[in-house]
Amino acid sequence: MDATRRGFLAGAALLAGPRSLKAAPGDMPKRKLGRTGLEPTLLGFGCMTTTDASVIEQAADAGINWFDTARGYQNGNNERMVGAALKSRRQKVHITTKTPARNRAGALAHLDTSLRELQTDHVDVWYLHNRSNPSDCPDELFDAQDEAVKAGKARFRGVSFHANHEQMFRFLIDKGRTEVILVSYNFTMGEKIEPLMKEASDKGIGIVAMKVMAGGWRRVREGDPMREKLSRPGAFAAALKWAVRRPFVHTAIPGILDLDQLDENWRAVTAGYRPEADGKLLAAQLDLIRPVYCRSCGACTGACPKGLPVSDIVRYVNYAEGYGEFALGRDQFRLLPEPLREVRCSDCTRCVVECPNGVRVAERVARAQELFA
Ligand code: SF4
Ligand code: SF4
Incomplete structure (x- = not known):
């Protein structure tokens, strides 16, 4: 890291997170999250892989207002860390979490645990986690979400999924019981699902994008032969810009592990997508990750005779x-x-x-x- 950059980040770490981070790269825009009335910052924070609570604190102090966790992340420890980091900042941030439960009672029990760990009396969106088939969303789970909203434990009801996008968008739009969709969306997928994303957004559903870096690859370890190939300068920033270039994506939640990444992501989002330069970077990145990155297109579902997903x-x-x-x-x-x-x-x-x-x-x-x- 060069001295200027180190100085910039050190300033951010010390106090004035908001001023020092915002001053250089520009103000972080917000978008309306469908009809929820919430206005997440376009750069949100996926906390799944974060282990340093101070990065979450500094992101909140810098002005990011959207933090995503889940009951299952880090064996439950992730919610605890997010809750501790955001407790004193709760009034100015939105917290979302998820349940993997398959029945009403289990889901509601998870929510109570989540609220306790997060040290809050409500979450802003409560998702059914990782539902890549309509059969993963029985009515009793939507009923549980209704109960949670009625009880004031969740403000809005969401569903997350990684695969089977077309069927899941169609199902959730038609079902009409979901206010926020959290979906994997990145440059490897092309524009095929965008009409459905737009339709959902036009109908007032909030759209949150995850897996926007297409596999990360920022963390390939020193010495790993894949490191040189997969971690190309500029590619992650370009991927993030791509993911938020459409107005029907209301926020994106890349993982953020340290201040370098917070800084890079902030700059990317505020700079905006440049089709020519960023498009070239992404085309090259796609060639590199093609053999290793699954874009969850669903084409191989059920194809392994031994039943492997x-x-x-x-x-x-x-x-x-x-x-x-x-x-x-x-x-x-x-x-x-x-x-x-x-x-x-x-x-x-x-x-x-x-x-x-x-x-x-x-x-x-x-x-x-x-x-x-
Ligand atoms: S066909 Fe390939 S990209 Fe599609 S889900 Fe299977 S492994 Fe992933
Ligand atoms: S078990 Fe492995 S090698 Fe065999 S068909 Fe399934 S995915 Fe392919």
């Missing part, structure tokens, strides 16, 4: 190798049913899962087995 497993290995979050990838992998954890791709003579987007499926899934099983 290929897209999920490729995501887990990317948590380890892209985000540098080995424990997160391992913990997600270990939630798979035991028979699936015991499958070994090395026992197949040939992988029948063909990815039209170039992911080397057998190699990536075998890597997950090697790392986590």
